[in-house]
Amino acid sequence: MKRVSIQGIKGSFHEDATLKYFEDKEVEIIECSTFKEAVELVDNDKVDLCVMAIENSIAGSLLGNYSLMRQYHLRIIGEVYLHIEMNLLMNKGSICSDIKEIHSHPIALKQCIEFIQKDFPDAVLLEKSDTAGAAKALRDSKRKDVATIGNVRTSELYDLNIMEKGIETNKRNYTRFLILTKKSNGIVSSNKTSICFECGHYHGSLANVLMIFSEYEINLTKIQSIPILGRPEEYSFHVDLEYDNREKYEKAIHKVLKNVSSLSILGEYKKGAMPR
Numbered sequence: 001m002k003r004v005s006i007q008g009i010k011g012s013f014h015e016d017a018t019l020k021y022f023e024d025k026e027v028e029i030i031e032c033s034t035f036k037e038a039v040e041l042v043d044n045d046k047v048d049l050c051v052m053a054i055e056n057s058i059a060g061s062l063l064g065n066y067s068l069m070r071q072y073h074l075r076i077i078g079e080v081y082l083h084i085e086m087n088l089l090m091n092k093g094s095i096c097s098d099i100k101e102i103h104s105h106p107i108a109l110k111q112c113i114e115f116i117q118k119d120f121p122d123a124v125l126l127e128k129s130d131t132a133g134a135a136k137a138l139r140d141s142k143r144k145d146v147a148t149i150g151n152v153r154t155s156e157l158y159d160l161n162i163m164e165k166g167i168e169t170n171k172r173n174y175t176r177f178l179i180l181t182k183k184s185n186g187i188v189s190s191n192k193t194s195i196c197f198e199c200g201h202y203h204g205s206l207a208n209v210l211m212i213f214s215e216y217e218i219n220l221t222k223i224q225s226i227p228i229l230g231r232p233e234e235y236s237f238h239v240d241l242e243y244d245n246r247e248k249y250e251k252a253i254h255k256v257l258k259n260v261s262s263l264s265i266l267g268e269y270k271k272g273a274m275p276r
């Protein structure tokens with residue numbers, strides 16, 4: 001059975017993403033309190049894989065996770081998209097007018113900020129390591145003046161009432177999670193690749209690289225610049241590529257290599273389906 005590290009505890013969206021990716025295969029989930037701890041377990045061979053959120057359609061990219069991936073030389077072997085529905089949760093017997101504090105994962109709070117500002121403008125927002133962890137702590141504290149934000153399964157697991165359903169700012173709220181490991185499995189039937197490169201600090205250098213992908217009909221689904229530590233104003237670029245024709249993809253990479261100062265292939269894998 002594969003051992004998989006996640007940031008968060010049972011009931012978190014990371015657990016949902018892991019169960020969705022592995023479908024009916026049994027996995028042992030190792031709960032971690034930080035993303036760093038979760039990737040360190042892969043690095044130290046304590047787990048086989050790590051499932052890690054990388055981007056949310058409302059809150060944006062988790063930039064720190066891009067850096068972790070590079071720092072620990074992790075390989076991407078897959079991805080999974082999860083539809084995220086957020087709910088306001090409280091201990092049984094609580095009423096919304098008593099809410100003084102709202103505790104949740106920072107990204108979860110960000111996804112619901114319009115609802116919070118409209119309905120609970122005076123509530124103090126407290127960032128917790130994950131939605132399920134905040135829910136469990138609320139149940140244990142028995143407090144009636146605190147609410148958390150999380151999914152329906154979390155409310156069931158930690159015995160909380162759903163006070164308000166679907167409080168995310170936009171209903172098309174998705175989080176993309178990466179499946180990370182120490183060694184890539186070299187899937188030959190891949191149709192998506194994540195790369196990271198650095199190019200010269202002169203006009204047109206990035207445009208030249210992007211033009212090559214266009215020339216070979218490669219679709220770019222993501223481009224993220226990350227500051228290079230110790231080199232102010234210089235960036236590395238994380239780019240996700242989608243393709244049907246592997247030969248064209250390989251030719252494009254070959255040509256790109258001549259136009260960049262460094263390039264790493266972070267993973268070749270099968271594109272995840274966007275839930276309806």
Ligand SMILES: O=C(O)C(=O)C[C@]1(C(=O)O)C=C[C@@H](O)C=C1
Nearest residue numbers: 012013014053105107130131175
């Ligand atoms: O707190 C959780 O339940 C998580 O799994 C974390 C997390 C995140 O890191 O973005 C996962 C998905 C949602 O976008 C909100 C929070």
